[in-house]
Amino acid sequence: MATFTKKVALAGLLALAAGGASAAVEVAWVHLENFHDLPFAASERDEMLGQLTDHFRKLGENLAPGQDLRIEVTDFDPAGHLVPSARFGRDLRVMSGRADWPRMDLRYTLVQDGQVIKSGEAHLQDMNYQQTFSHYFDSEPLRYEKQMIDDWFGKTIAPLHKR
DSSP states (O other): OHHHHHHHHHHHHHHHHHHHHSOEEEEEEOOGGGOSSOOSSHHHHHHHHHHHHHHHHHHGGGSOTTEEEEEEEEEEEOSSEEEOOTTTSSOEEEOOSSSOOOEEEEEEEEEETTEEEEEEEEEEEOTTTTTSOOSSOTTSTTHHHHHHHHHHHHHHTOOOOOO
16 A cells, blocks of 8 residues: 555656646737737737737747746737728738738747747738648638648757647
8 A cells, every 4th residue: 555655645646747847838929019900999909919829829839848937029910901890890811912911020038947049020921821731721710821830840849740
């Protein structure tokens, strides 16, 4: 019985240690008032930025143990443009495939065990967003923006292993 208790205690300690070693991703949206073409309604804007924050955090699963990533988004313009719609109760995003590609400016810092190993600024954009191969279904919200972020993350931060 004592051996079983020791094994359970050891498993618990290992689980806590593994949880402490997991990667963390912090995302800050800086000066939202300067962003372009965000939804007017605060709830829709929060939903959009929340989905992208969650996406950055999901990409953090690709970081090596002990690595943390801090991202400050300083400008963001999602694909398409907004058209007010009283009929549907929400603004509609219309994408023409012309000069309405998604773009994002950000600053990033990648930390390994408390030491900065990489940092910089990035200007993300996908001018061919409607012709680019994507891993996302057409029904996926913000699929063009997520693909653009995936491309940057895989090239700059860490290879993408989990899809």
